[in-house]
Amino acid sequence: MGGLDELLDRQDGVLSVRQALWFLSRSALRARVRSGRWQRAHRNVLVAHNGALTERQRLWVASLAAGPDEPAPIAGLTALIAHGLRGFEAPTVWVVLPTNRDHRAPPAGVTVRQTTTLLPRDIHPVARPPRTRAPRSLVDAAAWARTDLEARGIVAACYQQRLVRHDDVLDALARAPRARRRRLTAATARDAAGGATSVGELDLLAAIRRAGLPEPKLQLRRRDAGGKVRYLDGYYPEYGLHLEVDGAHHDDPLQAWADMDRQNALWQRGERVLRFPAWMVRDRPDVVVARIRDALRAAGWPG
Template structure:
């Protein structure tokens, strides 16, 4: 099948076969089978629209938004419906935009939208939360890809400032770095542009620590504990090569004293992951390192015990702080 030069591109970069489809079919393909009433009216008569809904070919998911099938509505289609209902100035934002950009590990409801403070909007589908801003420039919006959404850095910053608590805000930032959704320079530039960003100090401090290698909330909690106890600053996510030549990442490593700390999360309920970690631990002991392991809940619930053991290990290794 030949494609015309300059044919449109799908969100994932594949040419769309416009020679074989009319404009309405191409629009539905491009928008994941979702379209607004205004868009439908550009291609169909009111009678034709009503017939598609009455016959079950289309499903009305909002007063002015349709899905061109009768089955379950996907997460991507819900995002399209929210943007189309809110109008051309709306953009997916916060966690919703970050998830559209690849962030994993957080619930996908509600759908967050960002609108300029001066814009008007109509009614919205259930489960959509609108935020207003005086700062929404082209620098904050992804130039390619649909539906319209904020950049990864702006999305992570907004998700952190809209989070219900500081802990979730820190977890979102850490996940953004761990999953390589965001870069430190981009995030700092966004914060500099937002005059009244909430949790400014927390966002910047967490981003600095996460960029330095603390890629999970327990690791960030542990780093805060180290600083509170006035212990030496450790390396995070230190790369070591094991006896088989494989690269291993150490959660926390006090390199001068060869004290290594592992912070165990829920993944250690998996026996295979648990054995892989024990094997790595054994190799470190054979090499002469001291290794301490703490469950993440102990770091939060019993910080003084963690500090005591860590301080004792460092002193036994020669630290004189």
């Protein structure tokens, strides 16, 4: 039974019927399921206990259910979350397969996508269950997102959380010339690599560019009077003008006070601060741009 135990350990207690038959007869396999020692998570996938499944076991079930001969790689947003992406929940478990590979009907809550561009280099070499590398996962997650806004948010978060390198994302995009939202993903990745690490900052940068205003430095690292390192959403050092985009987390009382305290310190140094809620940047960019233009001119911008 050593081989079976090793397989169960390697796959978190989940195995396909085909794998189980390497070690057990059909009658012995049926006996384990009928006795309740094991459970059938899918017609072709078994779990070697009768309790609730862990998140990793859910991923193994999806991987083994989709691949008839070997585990299929987890992909897209599901893979990014497995890589450590925070702040998102996948509406389904995404699995990817080459178009020339047969696959079975997946269980509920699992979506199988097939592609002609999946290469061995796209698969993480040691992750279990198998999953696509973060750059390929980003490209797929953006393509499969429910909206453009969600796609942009995923790309920005991957950069902000240091899950990807820009060169690797560009390489993954180059190998997926027909990917959905490819241009949007490339543009968002370019801005995220330049420092825009939230959808609000991306919207702000886009509005500034459309208006023909000078572009601020993004996510500039500064140390405040108390020695704490802070990152500025946008900053014009030559005009002493700060731009801040406030997301929902700024409504927290402690965060709100930290924002006020920092703004007070900046005013004491003679610098200007403009703050906008993220919804205003998105829905009324004309108002936002007008305020920035006026502030720049007041600070000496000749435009």
